[in-house]
Amino acid sequence: MKIRILWAGKTKEQYLIDGIDRYLKLLGHMAQVSVIDIKEEKGKPRGPALAAEGSRILKQTRSYTLLNEKGREFTSVEFAGYLGKKVNFDFVVGGPYGVSEEIREKASDTISLSRMTFTHEMVRLVFLEQLYRAMTIMKGMEYHH
Amino acid sequence: MKIRILWAGKTKEQYLIDGIDRYLKLLGHMAQVSVIDIKEEKGKPRGPALAAEGSRILKQTRSYTLLNEKGREFTSVEFAGYLGKKVNFDFVVGGPYGVSEEIREKASDTISLSRMTFTHEMVRLVFLEQLYRAMTIMKGMEYHH
Numbered sequence: 001m002k003i004r005i006l007w008a009g010k011t012k013e014q015y016l017i018d019g020i021d022r023y024l025k026l027l028g029h030m031a032q033v034s035v036i037d038i039k040e041e042k043g044k045p046r047g048p049a050l051a052a053e054g055s056r057i058l059k060q061t062r063s064y065t066l067l068n069e070k071g072r073e074f075t076s077v078e079f080a081g082y083l084g085k086k087v088n089f090d091f092v093v094g095g096p097y098g099v100s101e102e103i104r105e106k107a108s109d110t111i112s113l114s115r116m117t118f119t120h121e122m123v124r125l126v127f128l129e130q131l132y133r134a135m136t137i138m139k140g141m142e143y144h145h
Numbered sequence: 146m147k148i149r150i151l152w153a154g155k156t157k158e159q160y161l162i163d164g165i166d167r168y169l170k171l172l173g174h175m176a177q178v179s180v181i182d183i184k185e186e187k188g189k190p191r192g193p194a195l196a197a198e199g200s201r202i203l204k205q206t207r208s209y210t211l212l213n214e215k216g217r218e219f220t221s222v223e224f225a226g227y228l229g230k231k232v233n234f235d236f237v238v239g240g241p242y243g244v245s246e247e248i249r250e251k252a253s254d255t256i257s258l259s260r261m262t263f264t265h266e267m268v269r270l271v272f273l274e275q276l277y278r279a280m281t282i283m284k285g286m287e288y289h290h
Binding site for chain 1: 158159160161163164167214218219220221224258259260261262263264267270271274275278
């Protein structure tokens with residue numbers, strides 16, 4: 001299984017960097033999981049900046065699942081079932097200002113971790129933990145973390 | 146506004162301790178927020194252990210909102226509206242094995258952060274961030290964190 005996660009900009013909060021590293025290591029034992037750091041476009045207005053980030057994302061992937069609070073919700077077990085349907089997955093996680101309209105429109109699928117709004121950095125951590133949880137579910141392992 | 150959060154057992158993951166501290170400090174500027182660490186009951190079977198923890202919780206509060214993935218879901222804005230309804234809130238967050246049946250039954254209300262299962266320690270972080278976000282929404286502040 002090969003999973004690529006695309007997000008724009010480096011994580012800044014140290015405690016989240018630590019948590020993200022932790023789950024990337026755990027995931028590395030179970031699948032080919034990589035994070036693709038899309039260069040963040042600084043400056044305002046945000047519309048054109050998001051569009052520029054969007055173009056960079058689309059250079060990397062043409063078939064991706066977008067994470068967005070308005071997307072489809074899963075339980076963790078359902079999410080494991082979702083992951084089990086394909087061999088390769090690209091996931092796009094929005095930045096502090098979300099993603100461009102083009103990225104929203106071209107997404108193959110849009111899923112949600114919660115109806116609540118999380119910080120874009122916290123989404124990274126929560127999502128990696130869910131990926132790890134889903135893989136333990138798929139493999140019938142006990143979850144310790 | 147006075148909010149008490151009751152959970153059983155100390156947080157163990159350092160990165161989550163750091164994140165939790167961060168939000169408790171931010172929350173401290175906005176309301177009276179305290180965490181009540183309920184002594185964890187070790188050992189198995191889990192039923193009697195959870196029941197013992199439950200009795201300790203009920204010594205502290207008789208009117209509380211339970212966090213549970215099967216509870217009612219909110220958007221962050223709706224959650225701010227929920228918080229605005231009362232002056233005092235007690236929230237109970239389950240441990241690694243959840244909470245006793247008695248705690249589930251006696252809850253005034255049950256709310257959910259996500260349909261997905263999070264680790265009980267990550268729930269602490271995510272919940273505190275949502276509390277902070279809700280308070281910034283209630284106060285009409287810009288959210289930076």
